[in-house]
Amino acid sequence: MSAAPNFKQELTGVFGHPVAENPSQAMVEAAYRHHGLDWRYLTLEVRPEDLAAAVAGARAMGFAGFNCTIPHKVAVIEHLDGLGESAALMGAVNCVVRRGDQLIGENTDGKGFVTSLRELTDPAGKHLVLFGAGGAGRAIGVEMALAGARRITVVNRTTERGQALVDLLNQRTSTEAEFRVWEGDHRIPEDADIVVNATSIGLYPDLDARLALDVDTLRPELVVADVIPNPPRTRLVRDAEERGCRVIDGLGMLVAQGVIGIEFWTGTSPDPAAMRRALEEVFGC
Numbered sequence: 612m613s614a615a616p617n618f619k620q621e622l623t624g625v626f627g628h629p630v631a632e633n634p635s636q637a638m639v640e641a642a643y644r645h646h647g648l649d650w651r652y653l654t655l656e657v658r659p660e661d662l663a664a665a666v667a668g669a670r671a672m673g674f675a676g677f678n679c680t681i682p683h684k685v686a687v688i689e690h691l692d693g694l695g696e697s698a699a700l701m702g703a704v705n706c707v708v709r710r711g712d713q714l715i716g717e718n719t720d721g722k723g724f725v726t727s728l729r730e731l732t733d734p735a736g737k738h739l740v741l742f743g744a745g746g747a748g749r750a751i752g753v754e755m756a757l758a759g760a761r762r763i764t765v766v767n768r769t770t771e772r773g774q775a776l777v778d779l780l781n782q783r784t785s786t787e788a789e790f791r792v793w794e795g796d797h798r799i800p801e802d803a804d805i806v807v808n809a810t811s812i813g814l815y816p817d818l819d820a821r822l823a824l825d826v827d828t829l830r831p832e833l834v835v836a837d838v839i840p841n842p843p844r845t846r847l848v849r850d851a852e853e854r855g856c857r858v859i860d861g862l863g864m865l866v867a868q869g870v871i872g873i874e875f876w877t878g879t880s881p882d883p884a885a886m887r888r889a890l891e892e893v894f895g896c
């Protein structure tokens with residue numbers, strides 16, 4: 612626990628691995644300070660075998676909610692009272708919200724992406740090319756389908772995970788999904804509107820790691836997004852900007868999912884700029 616709670620304050624937090632400086636804590640507490648909210652967001656190390664007791668503890672202590680990171684995003688579900696629509700489809704929860712006396716699991720990763728995207732384009736009717744089919748890829752794929760994307764092409768190194776996401780989208784949403792095995796430099800099809808890197812390629816310290824994509828197929832009409840928050844100016848972001856594409860970086864998405872979590876917990880819509888500044892300080896960018 613990073614701080615002793617003051618019992619007059621409302622509590623939220625994140626259950627996950629210990630980290631020296633938790634970016635989420637810095638970001639959420641910056642928002643609480645900015646808006647004069649007498650709330651705390653605590654970083655709490657929870658071992659897998661202690662998860663049931665930790666959720667019971669959060670209930671007993673009146674937590675308004677908490678985030679879950681790896682390894683708890685799936686395991687937490689059996690300890691909750693219900694799930695939001697996209698969390699139920701994905702089978703993963705990253706944000707728990709107290710509603711009355713119930714703890715409800717939500718997934719804000721994909722919602723954060725769609726919020727960032729809406730600033731540039733409406734997802735409805737669009738063709739998304741999605742690199743990656745892990746937790747972030749599933750969250751973005753499901754939320755884009757729920758937002759009315761026409762077509763989603765999932766490009767993944769491993770067939771099993773990529774096909775599983777495509778099957779989920781085809782069976783449970785009205786979006787048309789297809790799988791492409793990722794071999795060589797992938798060419799973005801001419802009818803694509805949005806390209807997303809939802810893999811961990813480019814994450815610190817692999818600063819120059821390159822997504823295997825034919826950059827000559829990045830047309831200026833495309834919106835290109837990268838989930839990597841650190842560093843935000845990945846090689847994909849730089850390549851896409853050079854080719855005139857409109858770009859969303861991973862910091863934008865991280866802030867947007869944090870905004871949604873704070874809205875769920877407190878009912879206040881926080882200022883994203885204050886939250887982004889706090890993250891930039893942590894990441895030194």
Ligand code: NDP
Nearest residue numbers: 743744745746747748768769772810811814838861864865
């Ligand atoms: P997972 O481990 O669940 O999935 C990783 C994905 O990346 C898989 O599709 C994997 O492919 C692919 N991948 C990893 N390395 C390579 C490689 N060398 N070549 C090709 N494909 C590769 O991770 P998450 O989905 O949870 O997280 C992915 C990234 O998203 C992380 O960097 C995380 O920081 C970021 N993220 C950002 C958020 C934000 O708000 N900005 C929110 C959530 C996550 P395969 O299936 O073949 O193994």
